[in-house]
Amino acid sequence: VxxxxxxxxxxxxxxxxxxxxxxxxxxxxxxxxxxxxxxxxxxxxxxxxxxxxxxIVGAPQAEIPHTALQAVLAAEAEAEADDQFLSVEELEIDSNVGYYPGCVDYLDQEMVFSHLNEGSMNLGDTTNAAFTLFEEMNQEVTYLGRDFLKCCGHDQKWQGLTEVFEKLKSYNQKKLEASGIDTLVSSCAECFRTFARDYELDGIKVMHTTEYLTENGFKPDLKAEHEVTVTYHDPCRLGRQMGIYEEPRDLLGDVEGVKLVEMEHHGEDAMCCGVSSMMSCNENARSLRVARMEEIRDTGADMMITSCPKCVSHFECLKFEGDEKYDIEILDVVSFLAKQVEASKSKAKEAVSPSIQSEEVSA
Ligand code: SF4
Ligand code: SF4
Ligand code: SF4
Structure with a gap:
């Protein structure tokens, strides 16, 4: 208001x-x-x-932009689809920590299918990026992918499709409880909120990746390749709904050469990216994204970082319209950190290889 x-x-x-x-x-x-x-x-x-x-009975009376994707996810909720998923016995679970990727790969496919993305957006990268960071911390984490768990049901819940949501929740809850994990980590703000607040997971702590990294002492000695000014968009599911504001900012602040500047609306006052639950994507939603882009531009930042692949998708969508004004790099914080880890590893390799070469020459 x-x-x-x-x-x-x-x-x-x-x-x-x-x-x-x-x-x-x-x-x-x-x-x-x-x-x-x-x-x-x-x-x-x-x-x-x-x-x-x-x-409200029946389909949501709202613009649903990705009907094919929504139909695929709703079909997954049915018991007949259960045998398409790996059982607990079939999956090698060798850690008490599980990572859930969310529907990032489905979204990537859908964006190509709906001709929104011609190849530049890769939401699935957050999964590889998260595991790059876990490896860096020497933390064993089991991948609880979408061949093991169904969609978390966030969008279905908020679209009012309660029956579909309850089926997805019931399937996933049983599976998670049988998996033996005690911590469930996700990089998607919407999945994180759903598992943490809308599921009843006895004995399982649900954490956003940024929270997991900070609580487990992720402090690699990182230095940005080039000095960079970034601004941070608080996803509403992560910020106002789950109170996570500092963790992503702290992680960014730990990288030498990264300067964080805030937008006019940030933290508790952050504006939504304009679309929630993959519905009501209309002119009002677009104007929210435009307003947010203008705030990013006003900061003078080189890049906007956020903590939700879905926020990334909606902002990228505005960029696909082709207005050069909005050609600003947008990255999930997990992807941003993984890039820094990879860059520092290849720098270290470069520093080692000349000495190896000289040893080889003298031998
Ligand atoms: S979109 Fe946000 S500000 Fe607008 S009515 Fe809903 S909760 Fe309130
Ligand atoms: S996609 Fe929009 S509604 Fe969902 S977390 Fe991001 S800002 Fe919030
Ligand atoms: S803004 Fe988001 S919901 Fe709307 S068409 Fe683009 S990606 Fe789909």
Whole structure:
């Protein structure tokens, strides 16, 4: 409300409190938690919207931009799909820590399929990047991929498809409990929030990758290849909904040569990227992204870092329109850190190889 307190925008709240589910206000809300954050009475508006949506029978009355992807994920929820997934016995689980990648590979495919991405966006990179960092820390982590677990159900839950969400949740919960892990890590802000707040996982601690890295003392001696100024976008699922603001910033601050500058709206006041739960992607959503891009430009940063592959996808989408003004590099923090690790490794190799060569020559 504090951010969008003009004119008809307040209709979203007014109409929904009046139970006027005419489709538009109820599905326009991004459940970005800005309302709750601004409300002196801490009214949990997101939960209100969630409950109201779950009471509406039938498909969500909202623009759903990726219908093929949504259909694939919904089909996964059915029991008939169970045998497409590896059983606990079939997967070698050799660690008490599991990593869940989210639907990044599905999103990559969908973006190519829908002609949004012509090859420059690679959300799946967050998975490889996370394992580069775990390796650097000497931490054994088991990959609990999408051939083992189903979609977490975040989008289905917030689209009001409660039945689909409950099926996905029930399958994944049983699988996770049988896996024997005690920590579940994910780099996707939406998956992280869903497992942490919307599942009941007895004896399993759910952590965002940035939290896992900082709590386990990830402090490699990293130096950026070139001095770089970055700004950071707080995903609403990670920031306002889960209170993780400092961990990604601390990780960035630990890299020598990285200067962090803040956007006008950051931390608790950060603006959403404009799309949540892969729905209601419309002109309003686009204008939020444009406003955010303008804030990035105002900082003078070379790059924008965030902590959610889905945020990356929506920002990249604006870039695909081709306006040079918005040709700003956007990276997930995990990918950014892994790049620094790889760069410092190859530098170390370069430093070693001339001495090896000279030893070989003298021999
Ligand atoms: S989109 Fe955010 S600010 Fe707007 S009504 Fe929903 S929670 Fe409130
Ligand atoms: S995509 Fe990112 S900013 Fe947008 S709703 Fe999801 S977490 Fe929030
Ligand atoms: S902004 Fe996001 S939801 Fe909308 S078309 Fe682009 S990638 Fe899809």
């Amino acid at each position: 504090r951010l969008f307190n003009g004119g008809d925008k307040l209709n979203i709240i007014y109409n929904s409190w009046n139970n006027e589910d005419d489709g538009v206000p109820m599905y326009s809300c991004l459940t970005c938690t800005a309302c709750t954050n601004a409300c002196p009475q801490l009214v949990d508006y997101d939960s209100y919207v969630d409950i109201r949506r779950s009471l």
